[in-house]
Amino acid sequence: MECSSSSSSSTTSQKHEVFINFRSEDTRKTFTSHLNGALERVDIKTYVDNNNLERGEEIPITLVRAIEEAKLSVIVFSKNYADSKWCLDELLKILECGRTKRHIIVPVFYDIDPSDVRNQRGSYAEAFVNHERNFDEKKVLEWRNGLVEAANYAGWDCYNKVTRTEYEIVEDFTKDVLEKLNRTNVSDLDRQITKMEQLAELQRQFYESISTFENMLNRDATIQRVTELKMERSIRMLRLTPDMLSYMENSNDNNKSVFENMF
CATH class of the missing domain: 3.40.50.10140 (Toll/interleukin-1 receptor homology (TIR) domain)
Structure with a gap:
């Protein structure tokens, strides 16, 4: 058994x-x-x-x-x-x-x-x-x-299983599992993104009332963080492996070197 x-x-x-x-x-x-x-x-x-x-x-x-x-x-x-x-x-x-x-x-x-x-x-x-x-x-x-x-x-x-084949059931089930895992994988990021976007909106309102350079920098930093979190979210959704990310970083470094050698 x-x-x-x-x-x-x-x-x-x-x-x-x-x-x-x-x-x-x-x-x-x-x-x-x-x-x-x-x-x-x-x-x-x-x-x-x-x-x-x-x-x-x-x-x-x-x-x-x-x-x-x-x-x-x-x-x-x-x-x-x-x-x-x-x-x-x-x-x-x-x-x-x-x-x-x-x-x-x-x-x-x-x-x-x-x-x-x-x-x-x-x-x-x-x-x-x-x-x-x-x-x-x-x-x-x-x-x-x-x-x-x-x-x-x-x-x-x-x-x-009257109208559907086992293949169709397995494919639909796999999509369901993938969606559940994706939601779990990015749920922490979604919460962070929501909070940071709310902060950026408050900072925008504050900057409009008190237009200082420092207030503008604070809002820009928050928007930059939102962008970074959304990029991380996309990476998780794409299920990119560390090897893939390492290759992307190496490719960016190589492209930068080629660009610098042109001048």
Whole structure:
């Protein structure tokens, strides 16, 4: 009974943004692999665990850290998801991060009715019959409550795929994840930009009432800071890597040298 997290990044030393919690035997070669590929195409790194957990093991510290370091977790609920204690334990950690950190949680209901997850019916009811025989009552109750909490998050219902293909669903889901991450990545800058723009407006009004050189310089400095913050915002939205930024700086230095040598 294994549960895996999936990604282009195999260790937490490589920065990842998304942790994918899923039942390996259900979706590794279908939805999760398609989702992983789609996320890679838009430069979103996800976490993959290539080491299957053996029966009786607790979640390794590397997986706990991977969940904590991610900005967003995708929980792929499938028919056999609840069979795995490790999927359920990862789920509890994800929910903990959602409550204590600014951690985004997005459930996906793949080949399973959301109400079956929320109410533990069907294959989920069968899974909990086994869990109640093998685990203590407190742990089972935590898992049950965790499923209810996670199923109540705004998510994606891929159970009734009548008019849409899996490819279309994955592409739309990827866009949604990208938008959520982008909003998170620039939210601090948006707050700063708003405050600085408000300050610039106050400084403009002050300069119009008291037209001194110093007041003009103060306003100009604020406007310059707004410009810098907006540039940083654009860089984050474009998801430029440090290598790309280094190349841009080197290119600017080279162009400057060529210009200076002309005179």
